[in-house]
Amino acid sequence: MEDNPWALISEVGEQGYIEDVTDIMTQHFRIISHRDFLQNPPLHAPKIQAILVWNACPPTEPSLLTSLPALKVVANGGVGIDHLDVPYISSLGVKVTNTPGVVSDATADMAMGLLLASARKIVEGHQVSVDPKTTHIPQCLMGYEVTGSTLGIIGMGDIGHKIARRSKGFDMKILYHNRRKRSVEDEEAVGATYCESMDDLLRRSDFVMLAVNLTPETTGLISRRELSLMKPTATLVNVSRGLVVDQDALVEALQSGTIRAAALDVTHPEPLPRDHPLLRLPNVIITPHVGTNTYTTTRRMVQTMVDNALAAVNGQSIPNEVKPK
Numbered sequence: 528m529e530d531n532p533w534a535l536i537s538e539v540g541e542q543g544y545i546e547d548v549t550d551i552m553t554q555h556f557r558i559i560s561h562r563d564f565l566q567n568p569p570l571h572a573p574k575i576q577a578i579l580v581w582n583a584c585p586p587t588e589p590s591l592l593t594s595l596p597a598l599k600v601v602a603n604g605g606v607g608i609d610h611l612d613v614p615y616i617s618s619l620g621v622k623v624t625n626t627p628g629v630v631s632d633a634t635a636d637m638a639m640g641l642l643l644a645s646a647r648k649i650v651e652g653h654q655v656s657v658d659p660k661t662t663h664i665p666q667c668l669m670g671y672e673v674t675g676s677t678l679g680i681i682g683m684g685d686i687g688h689k690i691a692r693r694s695k696g697f698d699m700k701i702l703y704h705n706r707r708k709r710s711v712e713d714e715e716a717v718g719a720t721y722c723e724s725m726d727d728l729l730r731r732s733d734f735v736m737l738a739v740n741l742t743p744e745t746t747g748l749i750s751r752r753e754l755s756l757m758k759p760t761a762t763l764v765n766v767s768r769g770l771v772v773d774q775d776a777l778v779e780a781l782q783s784g785t786i787r788a789a790a791l792d793v794t795h796p797e798p799l800p801r802d803h804p805l806l807r808l809p810n811v812i813i814t815p816h817v818g819t820n821t822y823t824t825t826r827r828m829v830q831t832m833v834d835n836a837l838a839a840v841n842g843q844s845i846p847n848e849v850k851p852k
């Protein structure tokens with residue numbers, strides 16, 4: 528609508544899913560894509576009050592931010608805001624928001640999907656099934672038992688807790704490591720046992736699941752030393768951020784048999800360069816950071832972004848403000 532405040536977004540249509548949610552944004556904002564903005568920045572800049580941003584394509588470089596005099600908020604789609612310089616944006620008097628909670632179920636589903644796909648060789652099974660050279664299916668795609676195995680979750684926030692809830696349904700033994708021990712009720716709800724020592728969790732787990740936020744403390748959390756503590760039969764699953772893992776060390780560990788396999792929804796960078804060794808290893812499956820990409824979750828995420836942005840633009844209390852540390 529004509530009177531709606533203006534919001535700048537990443538290119539519409541660059542990622543199909545954004546088109547499916549445009550209606551939610553245009554109800555409350557007059558949307559201008561970054562590409563259209565760049566056609567005539569001096570004309571558009573004074574009108575922009577919000578930037579709606581996703582981690583894959585952030586139009587948030589300092590020169591842009593400082594050229595928008597009416598900017599009140601950078602509203603992120605997703606919980607992870609490691610791609611945003613929150614102290615800098617806040618220093619401009621601009622609010623930062625994210626979308627916790629709404630992403631957790633879809634991300635936990637994806638985590639379980641990766642775990643199961645890796646253990647039961649679902650990707651290889653698909654490749655054999657569709658390969659025109661396949662004339663009979665050999666009994667060779669032997670996988671590893673998930674039921675009854677031990678899952679070690681590193682990062683027991685909302686996503687970690689939902690992963691634990693799902694794993695309980697697979698009769699897995701669940702260990703977790705977190706900055707803070709969760710309440711006894713939270714632990715009992717999913718049957719999870721706290722490991723104060725991450726090393727202890729790494730030694731005992733058949734599957735190690737990374738569900739931490741990316742912070743200076745978690746950057747490179749899993750490196751050569753940590754991988755060497757894992758069982759040679761263990762699988763590393765990552766649904767947090769690529770930089771949580773030292774990828775060179777991971778490649779070495781996968782090549783040398785230090786660990787058995789990895790299943791990654793996140794890498795650094797995304798996508799990986801086409802000649803990256805991780806793309807050629809037979810014991811790795813990689814998906815392109817699609818943990819939240821369901822229609823339902825994406826609509827919820829965008830609705831939450833819009834609610835946050837609208838509150839900031841109207842000077843109301845913001846549901847999900849991220850304050851600088």
Ligand SMILES: O=C(O)[C@H](O)CO
Pocket residue numbers: 582604605606607608630818819
């Ligand atoms: O941070 C998140 O919520 C997801 O990774 C989507 O960016």
